[in-house]
Amino acid sequence: MGGSLYGEGIMEKVKVDLIKNINSRAYWEGRFSTGDWEQKGGRSQTAHFATAQVAHFRFDKNFSGSLVDFGCGLGDAIPVYNKFFPNAKLVGIDVSESAISKCKERYGKIATFISGTHQNCPSADIIIASNVFEHLSDDVEIAKTLLSKCKELYITVPYNEFPLCPEHVRTYNEKYFQALGESDFVIFPSRGWSEYGRSMWKLFFVNLMRRLSGRPIQSRRMQIMYRFRRLS
Numbered sequence: 001m002g003g004s005l006y007g008e009g010i011m012e013k014v015k016v017d018l019i020k021n022i023n024s025r026a027y028w029e030g031r032f033s034t035g036d037w038e039q040k041g042g043r044s045q046t047a048h049f050a051t052a053q054v055a056h057f058r059f060d061k062n063f064s065g066s067l068v069d070f071g072c073g074l075g076d077a078i079p080v081y082n083k084f085f086p087n088a089k090l091v092g093i094d095v096s097e098s099a100i101s102k103c104k105e106r107y108g109k110i111a112t113f114i115s116g117t118h119q120n121c122p123s124a125d126i127i128i129a130s131n132v133f134e135h136l137s138d139d140v141e142i143a144k145t146l147l148s149k150c151k152e153l154y155i156t157v158p159y160n161e162f163p164l165c166p167e168h169v170r171t172y173n174e175k176y177f178q179a180l181g182e183s184d185f186v187i188f189p190s191r192g193w194s195e196y197g198r199s200m201w202k203l204f205f206v207n208l209m210r211r212l213s214g215r216p217i218q219s220r221r222m223q224i225m226y227r228f229r230r231l232s
Contacts, residue, residue, distance in 0.1 A: 023135045023167060025095045032074065033098035043076045048192035049130050049223075050077035053156055054084045056186045056225050063088050065125030069111075070118070070146060071095075071132030075103035078111045081128075093121055118142045123149045130156045131193075131223075134168040140179050147180060147228050159187050159224035177226055184227040194221045 021027050031037045064087040069077055072092030081090055090111035092103055103113040114122070121127070127150040133139045134157045147153045161171045174185055189195075195202070210217050 023137075023169070028094075029096045029098055032096045032102070037074060037099075043074055045192035046073055046076040046130070047080055049156070049190055050080035052188060052190035052223070053128075053130060053154070053225060054080065056188060057154065058152070058184075058227060059085075059126065061085060063126075065089065066091065066122075068093060068122060068124040068127045068150070070121055070127050070129040071135075072099070072103060072113070074099055075107045075111070075113065077128075077130060078103070078107045082110045091122060091124065118145045121146060121149055126150055126152045126154070128154045128156075131158070133157050134161070134170065134172070137169055139169075140177065143177060143180055143228075147230055151230055153228040153230075154225060155228075156223055156225040158193060159222040160219070161221070172224055174224070177228070180228055181231075185224055187222050187224050189220065190223045193223055 037043075061084060063085050066089045067081060067085065069075070069081070069090070069092045072078065072094050073096075075092050078090055078092055081088065092100070092107075092111055092113045093116055094100055094103075094113075095115065095117055097115045100113045100115040103111075107113070114120075127146050129146065133143070133155055136142055143153065143155060155177070157172045158168070160173055161168060164171060174187075177183060206218060
């Protein structure tokens with residue numbers, strides 16, 4: 001899905017209440033159906049996220065099993081996965097029917113797409129959830145359900161995010177998913193979220209001034225990927 005691409009203009013378009021309905025099915029349907037997600041650069045952000053993550057997956061390029069992209073949005077991670085894992089059987093699932101319709105139109109030749117939630121997510125060898133869980137109020141229970149449907153579950157979210165962007169429910173650290181049992185994790189930068197280029201230089205000068213004034217420095221924005229394996 002996405003990171004900080006908050007749909008400020010979409011509230012008026014779909015006439016939903018910001019406090020009560022943000023992250024609801026109707027909210028995301030509105031963002032994807034109106035083109036707001038594309039206008040905010042959501043397609044490129046999704047592709048950047050996937051490109052940064054593939055280096056940290058624990059399966060090789062010859063993987064030929066089933067791989068589900070949970071919360072696939074407009075499906076722009078799919079061609080990245082197809083490039084790096086050409087033998088994988090790819091499936092995308094999202095709550096937005098409009099998003100899935102666009103996925104089928106653009107990427108239907110390389111993947112299967114369905115509309116739904118974690119409850120009807122298909123079983124697979126691997127399930128990937130890229131920048132989805134920070135939008136979910138019941139994230140731990142959803143993670144448990146997904147883990148019951150796969151051999152390996154990868155969850156990537158912003159790391160130690162503060163302050164939170166309006167669409168994000170919480171921040172994540174190394175110990176957040178302890179209720180799911182033992183997991184591996186890796187912390188890494190990602191285009192579309194972390195500072196690069198000019199924004200990196202801006203962060204450098206901001207921190208230089210902070211040091212001179214004795215204030216805490218700001219950390220570069222990072223992502224954390226958790227990897228869970230089903231034991232039985």
